[in-house]
Amino acid sequence: xxxxxxxTHMTHETAVEAIGLEKSYxxxxxxxxxxxxxxxxxxxxxxxxxxxxxxxxVKILSTLVTADGGRARVAGHDVVADxxxxxxxxSLTGQYAAVDELQTGEENLRMMGRLAGLPRAQARRGAVExxxxxxxxxxxxxKVATYSxxxxxxxxxxxxxxxxxxxxxxDEPTTGxxxxxxxxxxxxxxxxxxxxxxxxxxxxxxxxxxxLADRIAVIDGGRVVAEGTxxxxxxxxxxxxxxLTLADARAYEAVAGTLGERAIHRDAVRLTLGVAxxxxxxxxxxxxxxxxxxxxxxxxxxxxxxxxxxxxxxLTGRVAEPITxxxxxxxxxxx
Amino acid sequence: xxxxxxxxxxxxxxxxxxxxALLTSLMLPIMLMLMFVYLFGGAIHIGTKYxxxxxxxxxxxxxxYGASITAVSVSDDMTGGIVDRFRxxxxxxxSVLAGHVTASVVRNAASTVLVLGVGVLIGFRPHxxxxxxxxxxxxxxLFVLALSWFAAVIGLLARTPEGANGFTFFVxxxxxxxxxFVPIHTMPSLIQGFAEHQPVxxxxxxxxxxxxxxxxxxxxxxxxxxCSGILxxxxxxxxxxxxxxxx
Numbered sequence: 001x002x003x004x005x006x007x008t009h010m011t012h013e014t015a016v017e018a019i020g021l022e023k024s025y026x027x028x029x030x031x032x033x034x035x036x037x038x039x040x041x042x043x044x045x046x047x048x049x050x051x052x053x054x055x056x057x058v059k060i061l062s063t064l065v066t067a068d069g070g071r072a073r074v075a076g077h078d079v080v081a082d083x084x085x086x087x088x089x090x091s092l093t094g095q096y097a098a099v100d101e102l103q104t105g106e107e108n109l110r111m112m113g114r115l116a117g118l119p120r121a122q123a124r125r126g127a128v129e130x131x132x133x134x135x136x137x138x139x140x141x142x143k144v145a146t147y148s149x150x151x152x153x154x155x156x157x158x159x160x161x162x163x164x165x166x167x168x169x170x171d172e173p174t175t176g177x178x179x180x181x182x183x184x185x186x187x188x189x190x191x192x193x194x195x196x197x198x199x200x201x202x203x204x205x206x207x208x209x210x211x212l213a214d215r216i217a218v219i220d221g222g223r224v225v226a227e228g229t230x231x232x233x234x235x236x237x238x239x240x241x242x243x244l245t246l247a248d249a250r251a252y253e254a255v256a257g258t259l260g261e262r263a264i265h266r267d268a269v270r271l272t273l274g275v276a277x278x279x280x281x282x283x284x285x286x287x288x289x290x291x292x293x294x295x296x297x298x299x300x301x302x303x304x305x306x307x308x309x310x311x312x313x314x315l316t317g318r319v320a321e322p323i324t325x326x327x328x329x330x331x332x333x334x335x
Numbered sequence: 336x337x338x339x340x341x342x343x344x345x346x347x348x349x350x351x352x353x354x355x356a357l358l359t360s361l362m363l364p365i366m367l368m369l370m371f372v373y374l375f376g377g378a379i380h381i382g383t384k385y386x387x388x389x390x391x392x393x394x395x396x397x398x399x400y401g402a403s404i405t406a407v408s409v410s411d412d413m414t415g416g417i418v419d420r421f422r423x424x425x426x427x428x429x430s431v432l433a434g435h436v437t438a439s440v441v442r443n444a445a446s447t448v449l450v451l452g453v454g455v456l457i458g459f460r461p462h463x464x465x466x467x468x469x470x471x472x473x474x475x476x477l478f479v480l481a482l483s484w485f486a487a488v489i490g491l492l493a494r495t496p497e498g499a500n501g502f503t504f505f506v507x508x509x510x511x512x513x514x515x516f517v518p519i520h521t522m523p524s525l526i527q528g529f530a531e532h533q534p535v536x537x538x539x540x541x542x543x544x545x546x547x548x549x550x551x552x553x554x555x556x557x558x559x560x561x562c563s564g565i566l567x568x569x570x571x572x573x574x575x576x577x578x579x580x581x582x
Contacts, residue, residue, distance in 0.1 A: 064419050064581065087425035098416035100345070102352040114341045115424045143352070159420065 015040040015075060015167050015198035016061060022069035023056050023222075030056045032222035033070070038167075038215070043189070043199040045213035047206065049316060053222040054202035055095065058171045061200065062092045075166040091160035092169045097152040098159070101145040105136050105155050108144060113162040123162070130158040134188065150181025157188065168192065170201045174208060186212060206309055220316040233311045241265065241310055242277040242284060243302045244291070251297035258291045264313050271299075276310070279303055338426045342434025343441075346408065350442055356404060361446050364397035365453050371516060372457060381518055390454040391542045392515025395535055396507070397450050398475055401443040402482035403506035405435050409490025410499035413580060428577035432487050439483040440476065447475065461546040471545040474558055478538050481562040482506065484569035491576040510535050534561035 016038035023031040031053045038044040046054050059065035061074055063083040072079045075089035099108045106127050113123030131140040134154040139147060144155065153173065160168065170189070174182040189212060193199055203209055209216045210230050217227040226233055241264070246252040252271045256263055265274025277284060284303070292298045350357060368389065376385035412418050412431065421431055451459075463471070486502060493499035510516070512526050513535040519527055530536060537557035544551035 059419075062423055064422055084425055087423060090423065092419065092423040094416040094419055096416045098420035100349060100417065102349045103345070107348070111341060111345055112420070112424065115338060115421065115426050160423075 013039055014073075015042075016044070016072070016200055017074075018057070018061065018070065018072040020070035021057065021060055021067045021072060023053075023060065023065070023067050030222055031060075031067070034219070034222070034224055036217060036224065036227075038198060038200060040166075040198050041193070041196055042214040043193050043201060043212050045209040045216045046200070046202045046219055047204070047209045047216050047312070048202075048219035049204060052219045052316075054204075054219060055171055057219070058092070058169050058200070058202055062090055062169050063087055064092075089166040090169060091163070091165035091167075093157050093160045093171065093173060095171045095175065097144075097156040099144050099152065099155055102143060104141050104143055105147070105151075106131060106140040108155065109159055109162060112159045116163045118162065126162055130161060134158045135184070148181075150177055150184070153177060153181065153185060154188075157185065161192075165197060167198045167200060170199060172202055172204065174203070174205070182208075206312055218312065218315050225315045226311070234305065240277055240279050240303050240305050241274045242287070243272050243274045243304070244288075244298050245300045245302075246271040246273065247297055247299045255291045255297055265309055274310075277303060338430035339433040339437065342421075342426070342430055343437035346434050346438030347441055349408070350404075350438060356407075360397075360401045360404060360442070361449060363400065364393050364446070364450050367396065368393040368450065368453065369457070375516075379517060384458060386454065386458045387460065387547065389516060390451070390459040391539050391546065392510055392513075393454070394447055394450055394475065394542065395478070395515060395539050396510045397446050398443050398479050399482055399506045399509060399535070400503060401446050402439050402479050403486045403489075403503040404442075405439045405483045405486035406490040406493065406499040406502045407496050408438075409435050409487045410493045410496040413491060414495060418581065422581060428574070428581065432484075432573055432577065435487060435490075436480065436483040439486075440479055443475075443479045462548065463546045467545045471542050474538060474541050474545070474555070474562075477559065477562040477566070481565040481569065484573060485565055488569050488572045488576060491573060491580055509533065510539075514539055534558070534565065537561060 014037055016036060018034055018036040021031050021034040022029075034053065034057055036044075036046075036057075046057060048054050056065065060067045061072055061079060063074075063079050063086050066080060074086045077083075077085040077089065079086050099105075100111075103111070109127035109130050110123045113126045114120065118126060128140075131137050134157065136151060136154060136158070139151055144152060147155065157170075157173065173189070174185055177185065186208075189199060189201070199212075201208075201212060213230070215227065215229055216233060217224045218233070219225065243265070244255065246255055249268075249271065252268060252273070256266065256273055259273060259275060262275050263273045264276055265272070267273075275287065277287070284301075288298060288301070371389050371393070372386045376389070379385050381388055409432065412435075418428075418431060422428075486506075489502040490499050493502075512522070512530045513519070513533060514530065515535065519530045519536070522530060537554040538561070540549070540554035541551060541558045543549045544554065
């Protein structure tokens with residue numbers, strides 16, 4: 001394939017393309033050469049811990065922030081030179097609900113529709129349709145200040161769909177949500193993709209990336225450290241994981257202490273600890289004898305192939321955020 | 336332009352629903368007017384009825400406070416995520432800020448009418464023809480515009496809406512060392528210098544001369560120069576700051 005035909009092919013099939021994105025805030029280098037490619041009509045997830053550069057990447061791709069170095073094209077347009085065209089092709093849902101507390105849900109949606117250039121009547125119709133689609137009909141006439149965190153997120157997502165975007169950017173769309181609202185949001189994202197929208201999603205939850213994304217890029221310290229399908233990423237971590245289920249909390253603490261750094265997975269609630277293993281019976285037996293000489297601490301064990309958790313740990317040297325129920329509702333706490 | 340109109344509508348709806356701020360901006364000037372006229376007014380002798388003297392000053396205090404609230408609403412937008420949403424809809428900073436300033440002008444027009452109405456009820460008797468009324472309205476409009484844009488600059492500078500709120504207190508205080516409530520010549524000489532040369536005094540004196548026929552001197556030119564100057568500098572600063580905050 002010649003270089004020219006390759007380029008034509010790319011602009012046709014590629015919704016998002018970034019080459020060598022760099023960004024610093026003061027002395028802090030937030031992005032250190034990020035390369036990305038997202039095919040049209042797919043879900044792409046940028047997965048990484050807090051402060052990895054996910055939000056900055058989204059802001060550069062959605063034209064809100066200018067990169068110090070590198071270039072990017074979204075929906076076929078350059079994010080700097082053609083920023084207005086890019087803006088007409090995308091929608092953005094940020095980390096915090098960008099809606100007015102003192103307006104009703106319907107008023108917010110109507111306003112966004114009008115700002116997106118819809119005539120008054122069409123904006124009104126669109127608002128009603130979106131309220132229905134996002135299960136907010138009963139709350140439509142209420143001020144957003146009275147909404148729960150999940151309702152706010154749904155309204156926020158609805159607000160980014162007043163026009164049909166080519167690429168939808170979702171920056172940590174389910175952070176701080178309860179499991180039910182998270183599931184509801186996942187369903188909506190699934191419907192959007194079925195309708196042909198390209199979704200660019202950031203998350204710190206492995207489960208979310210695993211569930212939704214066709215391809216995943218793991219970002220850490222401002223660099224993409226791995227990229228591929230969920231299955232491909234899992235293959236990158238050789239071997240399997242030995243999961244020990246401990247008898248009680250005391251046994252858990254003791255074994256966790258003995259294992260130290262070797263425990264690549266910890267779950268204090270389920271009393272499980274995971275250790276990398278190649279599955280060799282002798283070595284598993286040695287390990288069990290080492291951590292449980294009295295033969296009463298480990299209740300059961302299981303060996304399974306690596307999960308995205310293991311990939312994440314291997315790539316970033318950190319244990320990934322488990323999806324936990326928020327103790328405080330982040331939305332309300334923020335606003 | 337149409338974006339600015341949509342956003343003005345938004346800001347007006349928001350300020351109508353922010354009941355506390357609305358009540359404060361309407362009640363406070365009226366309370367102050369009643370306090371000055373009925374509590375302090377008896378002790379202040381300036382040759383005319385005190386209510387006649389003080390109403391233009393209260394109008395300014397009211398407009399100044401009302402305009403300064405713009406700082407808080409701009410800061411609210413900048414610290415929440417909504418400006419990013421507007422920008423991703425390709426709505427520019429000029430429209431966002433113009434929306435806030437337009438809402439501020441409309442809010443202040445309403446509160447000015449209210450203060451004037453209460454002023455007339457308690458004995459304020461202006462004698463001005465249509466032209467003078469319009470001119471007085473024009474000067475007040477220029478003052479509100481200038482201060483609203485200045486407040487927008489403060490809103491862009493402030494890290495938090497609470498910080499921006501501090502500005503409203505500064506503006507509330509500004510009419511005191513001016514000719515708003517007592518004649519400047521009764522003040523200590525150090526303060527006289529400031530009071531004579533700060534922007535509030537020529538604006539008040541201009542409105543007094545237009546509504547009551549007091550000698551204007553060079554006040555109208557000073558008022559227009561001050562306000563236009565503040566307006567031009569503020570709009571320029573606001574554009575630069577918005578650009579910098581959203582980079």
